[in-house]
């Protein structure tokens with residue numbers, strides 16, 4: 253893995269910001285996107301848009317660019333984020349000036365905060381006589397969104413998507429925010445990208461709109477996208493024009509995949525097609541596992557525990573001929589994952605010797621004999637040192653065993669399924685020393701006995717369990733979104749109004765590789 257080298261500071265060049273527009277239904281997300289896009293068309297930049305792809309770039313007067321993700325709604329945003337795709341740099345929250353903050357506006361605010369993505373508020377429909385932009389600002393204040401005029405640092409811009417008023421003001425605000433973020437990526441490396449949308453096109457086969465995040469994607473690159481693989485046959489930019497390359501923050505349609513990937517899937521460039529198929533097959537397996545255990549709602553599992561270091565599975569390999577040695581070492585390398593990999597300490601042709609045993613003994617490695625056996629010295633040394641010999645004459649029998657052993661080595665997979673999220677509205681004493689919290693359930697549900705994380709300003713303050721759950725004076729088993737309830741949290745008294753509670757189920761699953 254060379255990711256540290258390929259993204260070294262000195263290789264980074266500034267890249268356009270990637271913007272997602274969110275807000276309540278009918279507040280004008282689509283109109284605003286269309287208006288911005290239309291403005292770009294008028295400047296001649298986007299001559300001849302023949303199709304609609306899920307992301308596009310708009311050029312500014314100074315030739316700088318902004319990439320808009322046209323996937324309105326926070327579901328898409330959160331769904332992508334749940335899959336590890338943090339593609340959005342800036343969220344534009346659209347609020348209709350005549351309607352104010354609505355449930356989906358508040359959800360969008362919460363999702364944006366949870367993602368730690370900066371926000372710009374577009375107060376839309378300013379052309380309407382009943383527009384009350386100041387009221388919108390005051391309502392935002394109740395959700396801790398403080399606009400600049402009120403002493404905060406959130407930019408707000410009054411616009412009319414309908415009359416195309418002050419679109420420049422919005423684009424300027426985005427540019428200012430982008431400058432603050434100092435967005436950079438190395439364009440001169442193998443591309444990494446995220447699928448924004450994908451479909452099966454009758455004439456062209458699987459088509460994926462991807463957003464390049466790092467590096468430059470090129471025609472001819474061998475790619476793995478989610479569980480699909482292929483070779484980039486052609487790329488089309490957001491104007492439907494064929495391009496040979498796409499750098500950071502550039503959205504392109506990619507042709508040449510063997511299957512249709514899903515939004516949020518990661519695109520990786522690999523060295524050859526055999527490797528691509530292999531990675532794709534592995535990912536398909538992971539995907540199948542995930543599908544069977546997906547929580548009822550697709551909330552992000554941003555705090556889900558991830559193995560930070562790779563477990564190594566050491567091995568010594570001896571075989572009858574050099575060709576077998578190479579084939580075995582290759583096969584073993586292939587079944588390695590980010591979490592666990594086979595480390596061949598030594599490989600060679602000929603009988604298993606005492607020196608092989610000494611090496612294996614020092615690391616607990618088994619010794620693989622492929623059409624070879626240990627000599628007498630090796631045999632006695634192995635007995636003394638409790639080194640295991642394993643004999644094979646078919647490579648996949650060996651790899652099957654290794655896969656099983658590695659899965660066992662990893663132990664069961666601990667999976668956290670977030671089932672609900674609530675906000676602490678008030679805290680009051682319970683008994684002599686405990687505190688109870690009054691909650692508003694924002695998403696999903698809360699159940700007695702479940703695990704929970706208490707976060708304050710997106711920082712985890714404690715891990716706890718719901719030890720008591722009440723509505724009014726009654727004990728209840730669960731409380732769903734939109735309802736208020738009271739809880740006692742085990743082993744913590746550090747609770748404050750405004751804290752967020754994330755409730756999750758924990759599942760242990762046996763691994764397979």
Ligand code: GDP
Nearest residue numbers: 276277278279280281282283376377412413414
């Ligand atoms: P979305 O559901 O957030 O994508 O909202 P739309 O873009 O579909 O807009 C909903 C309705 O509001 C449509 O009838 C639009 O024509 C109207 N609309 C959007 N922007 C404006 C605006 O700036 N002023 C006025 N008066 N109407 C608008």
